[in-house]
Amino acid sequence: MENSGNLTYIFFGIIALIGLVGAIVFFNFFAIWLRALTSGAKVSYTELIALRLRGVPVGPVVNVRITAIKSGLPLSIDELSTHFLAGGNIEAVVQALIAARKANIHLEFDSACAIDLATKGTGKSVIEAVRTSVNPMVIDCPNPNVGKGTIDAVAKDGIVIKARARVTVRTSLDRFVGGATEDTIIARVGEGIVSTVGSCDTYKDVLENPDRISMTVLGKSLDSNTAFEILSIDIADVDVGENVGAKLQAEQADANKLIAQAEAEVRRAA
Structure with missing residues (x-):
């Protein structure tokens, strides 16, 4: 008991x-x-x-x-907690999805999470990616904070053209993860300007029709495999630089003169 x-x-x-x-x-x-x-x-x-x-x-x-x-947004507790445990910012992801929804931009939860993790520690965010997809941003080419202040190109007549461009882009959310950054856009646009100016017969062709540079460069699909879509390329400033062709000819003439003098000295010595 x-x-x-x-x-x-x-x-x-x-x-x-x-x-x-x-x-x-x-x-x-x-x-x-x-x-x-x-x-x-x-x-x-x-x-x-x-x-x-x-x-x-x-x-x-x-x-x-x-x-x-x-x-x-019909998100589950499991989806949010999984992204949190992966080191993601669930609040930023949800805010980005809300912004995309209001702007009629298709953005899946998994894609937003991938962008959030990809931008971690870069100073950017998934919210910024969506924002620049809605409101395009302008990239200065070349970057005024790095290197030269102008893109120097030489026309066929040997005259240097100093140009600055402003590239309007918007984020391509589908290519944001793994796509090339602004630096690639700047490099490609700079290369395109140099190539286009180099195909001009004289520097006057560039000064008379700077839009020719914009249209030619824009048609080269420079945003391929980048995180952006190029909307427009505008030539902000065009200046005439030195006459490289004349300078090279003068240097060649001086070199030929020295060679001729040396040969004359040899003949006299003989």
Whole structure:
């Protein structure tokens, strides 16, 4: 009888302990659960407990999901927590998806996560990628903060043309991950300008029709395999530099003169 009584106490003790743990869990997550429920982003206690066990901050994840659901994005707790555990910024991803949705830009959750992880530590963000896709940005060519202030090209008559261009681009979200950056755009546009000016018979052709450079360079698909789509290339400034052809001819003449003098000295010495 005594053993039977002890077992009964143990049984009720276990039941009480389970009830206490259940009560603690219930009241611990009740506020979050209720907030999600009243916001139309229902989440189960099982999901909340799973988040806590995986070391994921429950409150922020639920709040981000509420924002997503309210904005018409059917994201699950599992999707958000997976990206968080991968080192991603779930708030930035959701904000980017909302911005893309409002701008009628197709952007999948997985693509947004990939962009978010790819831009981590680069000073950029998935939100910026979407923003420049909606609102194009201008790239100075060449970059005034690096190297020369102009692109120097030589026409067929030997005259140097010093040009500066402004390239209007928008982000191509499909090519953002793995696509070349602004530096590649600058390099390609610079190369295109040098090539186009070099095909002109005289420097006057460039000065009379600078749009020719823009149209020719724009038609070369310079944004291929880059993270951007080039919308326009505008020649901001064109100046005339030195006459390289005449300079080279003068230097060649001086060289020929020295050779002739040397040959004359040899003949006199003989």
